[in-house]
Amino acid sequence: DAGITQSPRHKVTETGTPVTLRCHQTENHRYMYWYRQDPGHGLRLIHYSYGVKDTDKGEVSDGYSVSRSKTEDFLLTLESATSSQTSVYFCAISESTGLGNTEAFFGQGTRLTVV
Amino acid sequence: SQQGEEDPQALSIQEGENATMNCSYKTSINNLQWYRQNSGRGLVHLILIRSNEREKHSGRLRVTLDTSKKSSSLLITASRAADTASYFCATSNQAGTALIFGKGTTLSVSS
Numbered sequence: 001d002a003g004i005t006q007s008p009r010h011k012v013t014e015t016g017t018p019v020t021l022r023c024h025q026t027e028n029h030r031y032m033y034w035y036r037q038d039p040g041h042g043l044r045l046i047h048y049s050y051g052v053k054d055t056d057k058g059e060v061s062d063g064y065s066v067s068r069s070k071t072e073d074f075l076l077t078l079e080s081a082t083s084s085q086t087s088v089y090f091c092a093i094s095e096s097t098g099l100g101n102t103e104a105f106f107g108q109g110t111r112l113t114v115v
Numbered sequence: 116s117q118q119g120e121e122d123p124q125a126l127s128i129q130e131g132e133n134a135t136m137n138c139s140y141k142t143s144i145n146n147l148q149w150y151r152q153n154s155g156r157g158l159v160h161l162i163l164i165r166s167n168e169r170e171k172h173s174g175r176l177r178v179t180l181d182t183s184k185k186s187s188s189l190l191i192t193a194s195r196a197a198d199t200a201s202y203f204c205a206t207s208n209q210a211g212t213a214l215i216f217g218k219g220t221t222l223s224v225s226s
Contacts, residue, residue: 031212031213033213033214035216040218041218042203042216042217042218042219043158043203043216043219045213045214045215045216048212048213050212056212056213058213059215090157090158092157092158092214094214097207097208097211097212097213097214102163103148103160103163104148104150104158104160104205104214105160106157106158106159107157108156108157109155109156109157
């Protein structure tokens with residue numbers, strides 16, 4: 001398995017609290033992604049990073065921020081958690097995307113419940 | 116909006132039958148990928164087909180790509196119960212900086 005670790009794996013938090021999810025990789029891949037997966041919606045891209053300190057928004061970025069201060073770590077922060085952010089969050093990494101023709105590797109996911 | 120859309124949303128077959136799922140996309144691509152997700156797990160890469168390829172095989176998997184119709188299909192031959200999973204297609208965004216996934220096809224193979 002690719003060296004990609006998400007933490008925590010499960011979390012229950014209260015509405016209005018900040019939450020940070022961590023994705024750590026040991027593959028030295030350039031690209032990192034955060035997705036959320038919800039029934040009926042499949043995987044939706046929240047934010048992605050194409051290098052250290054280089055990030056951009058995805059389809060569902062409202063209410064989320066990210067940071068990437070070093071190659072191996074990509075943090076996803078819910079600034080003030082809401083019940084609509086209850087979801088399973090997946091981190092993924094890849095050496096490149098469309099131009100580079102390589103696959104993505106996924107973490108095991110973080111199940112977040114906002115009560 | 117999502118680049119790829121899989122069809123059907125759900126598919127139920129018997130062991131030994133073939134399973135075909137389709138993916139349509141909107142813009143030009145460099146490549147298209149298929150992934151599998153077992154229940155409660157992360158996605159796993161199955162196969163990548165480049166825009167200049169029309170067909171690709173990997174074991175019991177056969178993927179076709181028709182760039183004129185902006186569509187791809189994944190065929191799983193001689194399905195097994197272990198093939199029960201959700202299957203997703205993925206392409207890159209127009210800037211080539213992110214992978215965009217469809218909503219997936221849920222395959223159920225019964226013995």
